[in-house]
Amino acid sequence: MNALEGIRVLDLSRLLPGGFCSLLLADFGAEVLKVEDTGMGDYVRWSPPYYEGAEDSAKSAYYLALNRGKRSIRLNLKEERGREVLLRLVREYDVLLESFRPGVLDRLGVGYERLKQENPGLVYCAISGYGQHGPYRDRSGHDMNYLGLVGLLGLTGERDGPPVQAAGQIADVGGGALMAAFGILAALHERDRSGEGQLVDVSMADGSLSWLAMVAARYFAEQRVPHRGDLELAGSLVCYRPYACKDGWVTLGALEPKFWQAWCRGVGREDLIEKQFSPPGSDAHAEVERIFLERTRAEWQEFASHNDCCLEPVLDLDEALDSELVRAREMVVAVDQPGVEEPVKQIGVPVKLSRTPGAPQGPGPSLGEQTDEVLASLGYSEDDVAALKDSGAVAGPAVGAQGSFLA
Numbered sequence: 001m002n003a004l005e006g007i008r009v010l011d012l013s014r015l016l017p018g019g020f021c022s023l024l025l026a027d028f029g030a031e032v033l034k035v036e037d038t039g040m041g042d043y044v045r046w047s048p049p050y051y052e053g054a055e056d057s058a059k060s061a062y063y064l065a066l067n068r069g070k071r072s073i074r075l076n077l078k079e080e081r082g083r084e085v086l087l088r089l090v091r092e093y094d095v096l097l098e099s100f101r102p103g104v105l106d107r108l109g110v111g112y113e114r115l116k117q118e119n120p121g122l123v124y125c126a127i128s129g130y131g132q133h134g135p136y137r138d139r140s141g142h143d144m145n146y147l148g149l150v151g152l153l154g155l156t157g158e159r160d161g162p163p164v165q166a167a168g169q170i171a172d173v174g175g176g177a178l179m180a181a182f183g184i185l186a187a188l189h190e191r192d193r194s195g196e197g198q199l200v201d202v203s204m205a206d207g208s209l210s211w212l213a214m215v216a217a218r219y220f221a222e223q224r225v226p227h228r229g230d231l232e233l234a235g236s237l238v239c240y241r242p243y244a245c246k247d248g249w250v251t252l253g254a255l256e257p258k259f260w261q262a263w264c265r266g267v268g269r270e271d272l273i274e275k276q277f278s279p280p281g282s283d284a285h286a287e288v289e290r291i292f293l294e295r296t297r298a299e300w301q302e303f304a305s306h307n308d309c310c311l312e313p314v315l316d317l318d319e320a321l322d323s324e325l326v327r328a329r330e331m332v333v334a335v336d337q338p339g340v341e342e343p344v345k346q347i348g349v350p351v352k353l354s355r356t357p358g359a360p361q362g363p364g365p366s367l368g369e370q371t372d373e374v375l376a377s378l379g380y381s382e383d384d385v386a387a388l389k390d391s392g393a394v395a396g397p398a399v400g401a402q403g404s405f406l407a
Contacts, residue, residue, distance in 0.1 A: 002029020003356040007188065010035050010089055011070065013099035014042045016169060017127050017176035017204065019066035022097055024181045026069040027349045027358040033093075033374065034072040034365065035086065038395040041074065041367045042067075051340045057367035057398045058337070065346050068335050069361030073375075074368035074395040077108050081393035086110055088378050090118045095184055099127045102137050112199050122197040123187040127176050131203035143204075146171040150209040159229025159236075159280065175207025229280070238278045238285045239263075242314060243292040250292065250300045253310035266307035267291055337363040367398040 007030040011022040019042070026032040036042055041057065044066060050059040058064065076082040087110065090096060096115065098105060105111040112124045129146060130136035136149075147153040147170060148163070157164035183200035191197055209216075215231065218224075229235050232255075239254045254260040260276045269291065275284035295303070297313045304311040315323065321332055331350070334343035349358040371394055375385050388394040 001356060002361075003353055003358065004028040004030040007031070007095065008093040009033070009095040009097060010086075010093045011097045012105075013097050013127065015044050015099070016066065016172045017180070018097050018099040019044065020173055020177035021125075021127070021180040021184075022070065023066050023068070024177070024351075024358075025095075025184070026361055028351075028353075028356075029358070029361065030095075032070040033089075033370070034067065034070050035089070036072055036074050036367060038074045038076040038082075038392065041072070041398070045367060051337070051344065058364050058369075059339070061344075064335070064337060064344055064364045067364035068346065069363075070365055071370040071374070072365035072368055073371045074398075076393050076395070077105075077110060079391065079393040081388055081391055083108065083110050085375070085378070085388070085394060087115070087118050089374075090115050090122060092378070093119070094121070094188065095123045095125065097125045097127070097180065097184070101140070102126070102128055102132045116197060120196055121191055123184055123191065123200060124197065125180050125184050125187075125200040125202060127180050127202045127204065129203065130205050132199075132201045134203075136205070141204075143169045143171040146175065146205040146208050150205050150212070152208055152212055155212075155215065155226060155228055155231060155234060157228050157235075159227070161228070163228065170211065171204045171208040174211060175209075176202060176204040179207040179210075236279055237276070238280070238282065238288055239276045241280070243289060245292050245300055246294070246296045248297040249314035250297060251312050251314060252288075252292075253312075255310070259309045262307050263309035263311065266303060266309065333360055335360045335363055338366075368395055369397050371396045 004025055007025065009022055009025055009030050009032045011018060011032050012035045013019060013022070022030075022032045022034075034042065040046060042063065045057050045060055045063045047060050047062045049061050051061060051064070075085055077086060103111075106113075112126075115124060116122055126132060128137075129141035130139060144153065144165060152170065153163045153165070156166070180200065180202045183202055187198050187200050215226065219226065233240060235241060237255070239252065239260045242249050242251050252263065254263050254276075257276065261273055264270055264272045269287075272284060272287065275282075278284035292300070300311060301313055320326060326332055329348075329352075331348040332345055333348040334345050337344045344363075346360070349360075351358065372385060375388070375394065380388070385394070389396060
């Protein structure tokens with residue numbers, strides 16, 4: 001039995017934050033139904049790169065990475081009969097997840113207050129940039145905007161250099177998807193006691209700001225504004241930095257004195273032990289840089305196997321995905337996808353449960369693949385389904401559909 005077996009989720013979201021949230025739930029056995037519009041559906045379907053030969057609406061590598069194990073129905077929520085289908089669905093589901101701008105579903109007549117009339121136990125999770133209330137409620141934004149506004153981006157990078165964008169989407173995933181998954185599970189747990197659902201308001205800006213808990217704590221205590229390059233864990237200590245070596249880069253994370261001492265003794269430079277907390281640009285920093293340049297990345301890996309000093313290589317993505325660590329932790333999985341000759345490789349499940357582990361639950365659905373099946377399960381007859389399609393309230397599987405992520 002899967003950990004979340006029996007939990008049913010309606011996912012109205014698009015792109016990364018909501019998609020990653022419901023992916024986590026699906027991997028642990030929740031039944032996730034994507035509720036997509038009767039046009040191009042989830043925009044990420046049309047984002048390259050594509051797998052050759054896959055169905056038109058399920059060939060994007062990005063789409064498949066976020067939507068394995070889910071199902072898809074196409075509804076037009078601008079049509080009354082489409083909204084009626086959603087209301088009927090809500091009665092049967094535990095969770096509704098959406099990522100529209102605040103107020104969009106209210107204006108359509110299917111916001112939280114209306115939906116909880118149909119299902120008082122519904123957990124309604126809304127992921128937005130700036131939350132369901134506040135001065136930025138109606139503003140558009142993306143990952144970088146949120147990180148900039150909460151101070152995280154401004155603290156990332158070298159002193160006197162420009163802010164540096166991370167390769168991963170911190171606000172989308174860390175501030176949005178993970179906070180939403182936690183909020184949904186917390187609300188479901190509370191529902192077990194009260195029998196009542198609630199609104200889970202997830203702001204990606206709020207979630208990103210929470211990543212600065214320790215940085216903010218220091219500011220509140222000292223009332224000193226940190227600047228880029230000032231933070232101990234973001235580049236201001238000679239013992240805790242990335243370093244160039246003869247053929248690449250390595251990371252030295254010798255924050256505790258015992259690790260720094262191990263590195264210094266390992267390279268025969270005990271005179272540097274007292275220089276552990278020297279800043280970049282110091283003589284000690286220049287000397288450590290020189291020492292690292294004397295060896296290759298492989299030689300430093302060998303050094304680290306004999307000297308316990310928190311030293312690891314900086315791997316390129318291809319190296320990381322094929323590393324001993326990633327293989328042992330099963331963090332690359334292969335999922336069979338209709339229309340694709342070879343199994344599709346994807347990132348695996350990051351949370352390991354001992355008794356009820358998560359795992360990919362199947363391929364990603366094509367656009368509207370389960371429309372007829374879901375409508376039948378709600379009690380609609382074949383004639384009813386045909387009438388809904390004729391009215392434009394719903395649509396079946398897309399045939400020859402195409403779109404653009406940037407449209």
